[in-house]
Amino acid sequence: MTHGSTPGVEDGPAPGGGARWSWRDHVPDLLAGVVGAGIGAAELSLRATWGYESTSAVFVALVAVSVVLARPLPGVALALVWSTGALHLATGDPVLLTELLLAYVAFAGARWGNRVVLALSGASIPAGVLVGGFAVLATGYSPGIVVVQGVRNLQDGLSLSLLAAVPVALLLLAAAWFGGLALRFAGNATVSRRQRELAERESARAQREAAQAHEIARLRDEQARMARDVHDVVGHSLAVILAQAESGQFLPDTDPAALKTTLATIAGTARSSLQDVQAVLSSTPVPPGRLQALVDSAGSTGFPVESRCGGTPRPLPPDLAAVAYRVLQEMLTNALKHGDRAVPLVVEQRWPEGVGEELELSVTNGIPLAPTAPRSGGRGLEGMRRRLEGVGGRLSTTGDGTRFTATARVPVRS
Known part of the structure; x- marks a missing residue:
């Protein structure tokens, strides 16, 4: 038998018929034993x-101890009851009313x-009554329950009276046993209900935590997406501005119009970059037709650009367009930063004819004799690859030592 209380569940029957108790539960049993x-x-x-x-005081002590142990150790108490009955038959001492x-x-x-004690206690009731009745008839044992002196006058009909008391004793013990069984079922039902309520609360808490974790993951993904988008916008605009500024150094002093054009391009690129950053932060979808605008902006840097387009361009869903x-x-940013200015950039758009096919975007640039090493830890190719894989696309690269080509394949769906 386990003592103590389970956190979150009030004291009551434990699974399997046992119970969990605190020391306060034994006070009534101690008082009953003393009484x-x-x-x-x-x-x-x-x-x-x-x-x-x-009559020997041993029987009084056995009754008191049995009552005290009935709740915490019902099996021991049941054994004491049988010991009491056996001692009565062995000594011939009469039964006390206190019993x-x-x-x-x-x-x-x-x-x-x-469960074992439950079955044994139930079986003990008819068995004990039958053993007692047999002892009266076969051995002449007289329980001798006497509290009024005049009962002696009933000795002539003692055997009949004792046999009539058999069903009375059976009913008394059976009523007590069935009463305990009813309370057992009620207690187990209460514990089951509380355990079910506790499980429901735990399930609700787990669902809340899962929802919170999902929301945190969504926010982190959103932050990562914004970081990638801002990196691409700023990186591209800075590459264009840098190319324009470098080309401006080689403009003749006698051509102020060309210098103004270069400065206007730089200002327009910076303005467009600010607008793109604002669009990223506000989650504004990329408008249609922006792919060609990117190619045109690369051509405005003074970098020679060859633009080729196959198929018929058409609007894409917001996620694919982005x-x-x-x-x-x-890809254009990397080409402008690391490509050979003496070799034209070749930008190709190959649009599919039907849904379920792929849009191919490729950028080819020359490799300078002394290439600029990419910065360590940049997002570059790996960032593009993750973007494409997120929508079912893919990225491939090829190079022969003089030219480098990056090709992105984006699935097209309605």
Whole structure:
């Protein structure tokens, strides 16, 4: 038997018929044991006053101990009850009225005993009554329950009276046992309900935590997406501005119009970059037709650009349009930063004819004799690859030592 309380569940029957108790639960049993011992002592004293042979105080002690142990140790209490009956038959001592308290042991066996004790306590009731009745008829054992001296006058009909008391004793013990069984089922139902409520609360808490984790993951993904988009926008615009500024150094001093054109291009690129950053932060979708605008902006840097377009361009869903735009933007940025200015950039758009096919975007640039090493830790190719894989696309690169080609394939769907 386990003592103590389970957090979150009030004391009550434990699975399997046991129970969990705190020390306060034993106070009623201790009081009942003390009261039972007092009643038994008073009964012994009364019998001695009336002139009957005194019954051993052992039976009073057995009753008291059985009552005290009935709740925490119902199996031990049941064993003491059988020991009491066997001792009566062995010694021939009469039964005390105080031993009626042993019905509480039958109640306790059904209420708090495990499955074995439950079965044994139930079987003990008819078995004990039959053993007692047999002892009266076969051995002439006289229980001798006497509290009123005039009962002696009924000795002539004692056997009949005792046999009539058999069903009374059976009903008394059975009522106590079934009462304990009813409370056992009610207690188990209460515990089951509380456990179900606790499980429901735990499930609700787990769902809330899962929802919170999902929201945190969504926000982190959104932050990562914004970071990639801002990186692409700023990187592309800075590459264009840098190319314009470098080309401006080689303009003749006698051509102020060309210098103004270069400065206007730089200002327009910076303005467009600010607008793109604002669009990223506000999650504004990429408008249609921006792919060619990217190619045109690369051509305004003084970098020779060859633009080729196959098939018929058409609007893409927002998610695919954003991926195609950002990937092409990053490919152009890398080409402007690391490409050979003496070799034209070749930008190709190959649009599919039907849904379910792929849009191919490729950028080819020359490789300078002394290439500029890319910065470590950049997002570059790996960032483009992750973007494309997120929508079912892919990225491939080829190079022969003089030219480098990056090709992105974006699935087209309606």
